[in-house]
Amino acid sequence: xxxxxxxxxxxxxxxxxxxxxxxxxxxxxxxxxxxxxxxxxxxxxxxxxxxxxxxxxxxxxxxxxxxxxxxxxxxxxxxxxxxxxxxxxxxxxxxxxxxxxxxxxxxxxxxxxxx
Amino acid sequence: xxxxxxxxxxxxxxxxxxxxxxxxxxxxxxxxxxxxxxxxxxxxxxxxxxxxxxxxxxxxxxxxxxxxxxxxxxxxxxxxxxxxxxxxxxxxxxxxxxxxxxxxxxxxxxxxxxxxxxxxxxxxxxxxxxxxxxxxxxxxxxxxxxxxxxxxxxxxxxxxxxxxxxxxxxxxxxxxxxxxxxxxxxxxxxxxxxxxxxxxxxxxxxxxxxxxxxxxxxxxxxxxxxxxxxxxxxxxxxxxxxxxxxxxxxxxxxxxxxxxxxxxxxxxxxxxxxxxxxxxxxxxxxxxxxxxxxxxxxxxxxxxxxxxxxxxxxxxxxxxxxxxxxxxxxxxxxxxxxxxxxxxxxxxxxxxxxxxxxxxxxxxxxxxxxxxxxxxxxxxxxxxxxxxxxxxxxxxxxxxxxxxxxxxxxxxxxxxxxxxxxxxxxxxxxxxxxxxxxxxxxxxxxxxxxxxxxxxxxxxxxxxxxxxxxxxxxxxxxxxxxxxxxxxxxxxxxxxxxxxxxxxxxxxxxxxxxxxxxxxxxxxxxxxxxxxxxxxxxxxxxxxxxxxxxxxxxxxxxxxxxxxxxxxxxxxxxxxxxxxxxxxxxxxxxxxxxxxxxxxxxxxxxxxxxxxxxxxxxxxxxxxxxxxxxxxxxxxxxxxxxxxxxxxxxxxxxxxxxxxxxxxxxxxxxxxxxxxxxxxxxxxxxxxxxxxxxxxxxxxxxxxx
Numbered sequence: 001x002x003x004x005x006x007x008x009x010x011x012x013x014x015x016x017x018x019x020x021x022x023x024x025x026x027x028x029x030x031x032x033x034x035x036x037x038x039x040x041x042x043x044x045x046x047x048x049x050x051x052x053x054x055x056x057x058x059x060x061x062x063x064x065x066x067x068x069x070x071x072x073x074x075x076x077x078x079x080x081x082x083x084x085x086x087x088x089x090x091x092x093x094x095x096x097x098x099x100x101x102x103x104x105x106x107x108x109x110x111x112x113x114x115x
Numbered sequence: 116x117x118x119x120x121x122x123x124x125x126x127x128x129x130x131x132x133x134x135x136x137x138x139x140x141x142x143x144x145x146x147x148x149x150x151x152x153x154x155x156x157x158x159x160x161x162x163x164x165x166x167x168x169x170x171x172x173x174x175x176x177x178x179x180x181x182x183x184x185x186x187x188x189x190x191x192x193x194x195x196x197x198x199x200x201x202x203x204x205x206x207x208x209x210x211x212x213x214x215x216x217x218x219x220x221x222x223x224x225x226x227x228x229x230x231x232x233x234x235x236x237x238x239x240x241x242x243x244x245x246x247x248x249x250x251x252x253x254x255x256x257x258x259x260x261x262x263x264x265x266x267x268x269x270x271x272x273x274x275x276x277x278x279x280x281x282x283x284x285x286x287x288x289x290x291x292x293x294x295x296x297x298x299x300x301x302x303x304x305x306x307x308x309x310x311x312x313x314x315x316x317x318x319x320x321x322x323x324x325x326x327x328x329x330x331x332x333x334x335x336x337x338x339x340x341x342x343x344x345x346x347x348x349x350x351x352x353x354x355x356x357x358x359x360x361x362x363x364x365x366x367x368x369x370x371x372x373x374x375x376x377x378x379x380x381x382x383x384x385x386x387x388x389x390x391x392x393x394x395x396x397x398x399x400x401x402x403x404x405x406x407x408x409x410x411x412x413x414x415x416x417x418x419x420x421x422x423x424x425x426x427x428x429x430x431x432x433x434x435x436x437x438x439x440x441x442x443x444x445x446x447x448x449x450x451x452x453x454x455x456x457x458x459x460x461x462x463x464x465x466x467x468x469x470x471x472x473x474x475x476x477x478x479x480x481x482x483x484x485x486x487x488x489x490x491x492x493x494x495x496x497x498x499x500x501x502x503x504x505x506x507x508x509x510x511x512x513x514x515x516x517x518x519x520x521x522x523x524x525x526x527x528x529x530x531x532x533x534x535x536x537x538x539x540x541x542x543x544x545x546x547x548x549x550x551x552x553x554x555x556x557x558x559x560x561x562x563x564x565x566x567x568x569x570x571x572x573x574x575x576x577x578x579x580x581x582x583x584x585x586x587x588x589x590x591x592x593x594x595x596x597x598x599x600x601x602x603x604x605x606x607x608x609x610x611x612x613x614x615x616x617x618x619x620x621x622x623x624x625x626x627x628x629x630x631x632x633x634x635x636x637x638x639x640x641x642x643x644x645x646x647x648x649x650x651x652x653x654x655x656x657x658x659x660x661x662x663x664x665x666x667x668x669x670x671x672x673x674x675x676x677x678x679x680x681x682x683x684x685x686x687x688x689x690x691x692x693x694x695x696x697x698x699x700x701x702x703x704x705x706x707x708x709x710x711x712x713x714x715x716x717x718x719x720x721x722x723x724x725x726x727x728x729x730x731x732x733x734x735x736x737x738x739x740x741x742x743x744x745x746x747x748x749x750x751x752x753x754x755x756x757x758x759x760x761x762x763x764x765x766x767x768x769x770x771x772x773x774x775x776x777x778x779x780x781x782x783x784x785x786x787x788x789x790x791x792x793x794x795x796x797x798x799x800x801x802x803x804x805x806x807x808x809x810x811x812x813x814x815x816x817x818x819x820x
Contacts, residue, residue, distance in 0.1 A: 056712065088709045
């Protein structure tokens with residue numbers, strides 16, 4: 001038994017949308033971080049991470065979000081999250097202040113509209 | 116398994132080869148000839164499925180042959196004789212000097228079939244001579260109740276048995292001859308009145324090689340047989356130069372052993388290679404005994420005999436046995452799990468008994484693994500056939516199973532994929548398998564069988580087989596339909612999976628063997644390993660099985676309602692399993708999705724601390740206990756390390772999360788590890804406290820060493 005996540009990337013306008021399905025914990029967090037940081041083109045305006053089908057994240061995943069936000073920020077690129085209102089992840093992301101550096105949106109459409 | 120196909124044939128041939136090799140080893144081990152003959156006829160009866168087998172010696176006893184051993188045809192004390200002469204099958208076979216196959220005894224024209232066999236209902240037979248054409252010993256024959264019961268392959272097998280017996284008999288004969296010869300010589304020499312001329316006459320007429328030596332160990336006489344053998348003169352062979360004919364690889368050992376025996380004045384025996392007149396080195400066994408006049412050594416008398424054929428057979432058998440054994444062992448190791456996995460909440464034990472015929476590595480296999488959804492996969496299988504091919508297929512099957520089981524969600528769909536694999540490319544391979552997926556939390560087991568005998572479940576009420584879900588073996592047809600069946604296994608019950616070597620025997624119907632298994636398992640008690648041993652002992656009666664036997668026992672541990680205990684390796688890969696189990700536990704306790712996520716997260720974060728604190732890599736473990744009383748959930752994680760804060764940028768964040776998500780957190784450092792106890796009441800969403808944004812803050816920080 002192992003932790004498994006599935007990451008799909010697609011461009012929408014000048015934003016890169018990353019759909020993350022499954023679970024992220026300390027065993028695969030660094031892999032996800034490498035995939036994401038190497039996938040965002042310099043000319044993209046934002047990275048939107050869609051957590052609608054993400055079942056589990058832990059402190060290692062939270063750390064990845066913080067780091068992504070720092071890196072993108074240096075390049076003046078936005079990091080936005082899609083977290084449906086009913087997602088159990090929402091409270092964790094609020095408590096850990098991820099929401100402060102990566103605004104949470106309830107849907108992908110809303111996230112793509114921008115801040 | 117008895118399935119007739121070309122692979123079934125291969126299986127039978129390999130088994131027969133192994134049986135002949137086994138007989139050869141018994142012969143080499145010096146088994147008594149009568150015992151060996153009886154073993155041989157029993158083996159022939161088993162391997163050929165022949166109800167009547169007999170071994171007849173054609174010695175000069177009046178006008179009849181003598182039956183020496185029989186299966187289904189006991190040797191009759193009152194009348195052990197078989198009529199002489201070529202009109203019967205025995206005489207005909209001796210005269211033919213090769214195997215004789217009779218497809219239908221009623222149609223036989225070449226000789227008159229045995230009336231005794233006809234009266235017993237025999238319809239076809241096969242017979243082969245034992246011993247060389249020049250020195251025949253007798254005939255080995257088998258009969259069947261069916262017409263055309265024997266193939267040329269069967270005749271070859273029978274001839275192999277006869278050759279092995281012939282070599283053993285020849286060896287025993289030459290030893291008897293030698294002993295007889297020496298006894299006569301000693302007798303002759305013992306009589307002071309015997310003249311030297313009389314002795315030499317006696318010695319020269321003897322069919323063995325004879326020598327004498329004086330009190331100084333110098334050879335002073337060599338008989339004619341010896342001189343003819345070596346092609347050398349009497350002068351060359353006497354004194355201490357006789358050893359010149361000994362093979363250079365053996366010379367030193369021969370000299371050492373001879374002079375040691377000489378000094379101690381004790382009988383001497385040595386096997387070595389001696390150069391024959393044609394230049395070929397032949398193995399001989401040479402023996403000498405000291406002669407005394409009163410207390411004084413007066414000389415030695417010795418004799419030797421050619422044992423070359425026997426030595427060659429020994430060497431071949433030794434090499435073959437070593438090779439077979441090595442291959443079999445290597446395969447076996449690679450095919451069965453070295454150690455069953457440790458899976459929380461389930462006890463597991465396995466036993467594997469190789470078949471009585473040592474080299475017969477079978478295609479039996481079993482495996483246990485934890486699936487991603489937290490259920491436990493248990494499989495037992497058996498590839499039809501034996502030997503390298505069956506073992507190779509089994510290895511592929513096992514690997515394929517491990518891959519398919521992870522992606523397929525049901526036993527039937529997994530078996531269907533394995534069937535597709537085996538049916539591909541006309542591989543002509545068959546296997547049976549029984550696959551169970553067991554849910555520890557609910558006790559539900561889903562299973563599917565591809566022609567495999569059913570699992571036995573022993574509950575408090577007694578034993579019963581898990582019926583249903585049966586379909587054809589893998590590799591017979593594609594597509595084949597496999598079915599899932601569902602049952603519930605109570606905790607504390609024992610589930611036994613096994614291969615047909617445990618329950619299949621030629622002489623007993625399968626149903627009664629299954630009933631016996633159920634009876635034995637029903638009364639077995641104690642630890643799971645003891646249960647396995649009692650079952651094997653009870654069913655096999657302490658005998659080595661004639662086919663491989665794999666037995667896998669699974670016992671779900673009784674779980675007190677509302678508690679969960681796990682012991683996990685201190686490795687990040689354990690986290691997924693931990694979350695799955697806690698998720699199930701919390702669901703059963705009535706936790707909401709939000710609560711399940713948050714409590715699982717805190718348990719996982721605490722476990723990450725335990726993992727990082729483990730004393731380096733290796734087999735370090737940590738324990739987790741979860742309990743619910745009313746709506747109060749308590750989770751305790753106990754590690755064997757010291758409580759230290761986590762390193763790097765994640766420092767403290769996990770702890771902050773734990774504190775925010777749980778109502779109460781208590782860290783108890785101790786000399787043998789640290790316990791973290793966390794509590795949360797369900798249904799009253801734990802309210803986040805301020806200050807979480809600063810990961811280093813929080814009351815826990817002060818407790819950390």
